[in-house]
Amino acid sequence: MKRCPKCNFLNEDFASSCGGCGAPFGLGIVKKFKDSKTNLYAKYALVLGIISIPLIYFCLGWITGATAIAFGILARYKIKKSQGTQTGGTMSLVGIILGIVAVGAAVALLIYAAYITNPMGCSGIPGNPELFLEGRGIN
Numbered sequence: 001m002k003r004c005p006k007c008n009f010l011n012e013d014f015a016s017s018c019g020g021c022g023a024p025f026g027l028g029i030v031k032k033f034k035d036s037k038t039n040l041y042a043k044y045a046l047v048l049g050i051i052s053i054p055l056i057y058f059c060l061g062w063i064t065g066a067t068a069i070a071f072g073i074l075a076r077y078k079i080k081k082s083q084g085t086q087t088g089g090t091m092s093l094v095g096i097i098l099g100i101v102a103v104g105a106a107v108a109l110l111i112y113a114a115y116i117t118n119p120m121g122c123s124g125i126p127g128n129p130e131l132f133l134e135g136r137g138i139n
């Protein structure tokens with residue numbers, strides 16, 4: 001059974017219009033969500049860019065960061081092609097920048113971890129720098 005939003009009359013599930021007031025059961029509500037003009041990839045890029053920053057600490061920032069960059073570039077390309085019907089240029093740019101920061105931080109952290117010490121223990125190298133240096137024949 002489905003209830004008519006206008007008159008509260010209970011109709012059969014297969015009814016295409018209300019038996020009480022005659023109002024048609026259309027798709028009017030569904031259409032509302034399709035009209036978003038912000039490019040979806042731009043939104044993804046921004047969200048991924050933002051979550052990349054805390055993820056740097058867990059050494060996963062580069063994954064979301066790289067995805068944010070890819071989505072951001074894709075969004076900017078699609079926005080440009082849409083000839084003004086889509087927005088989100090700034091959003092995607094921020095996503096790209098945050099993505100670059102996350103990837104850059106991950107790379108810097110990896111270099112730092114590999115050559116000096118391993119403060120977060122996340123590069124796959126054992127945490128003891130002495131052992132690491134010994135293994136490489138530096139000490």
Ligand SMILES: [Zn+2]
Nearest residue numbers: 004007018021
């Ligand atoms: Zn009705």
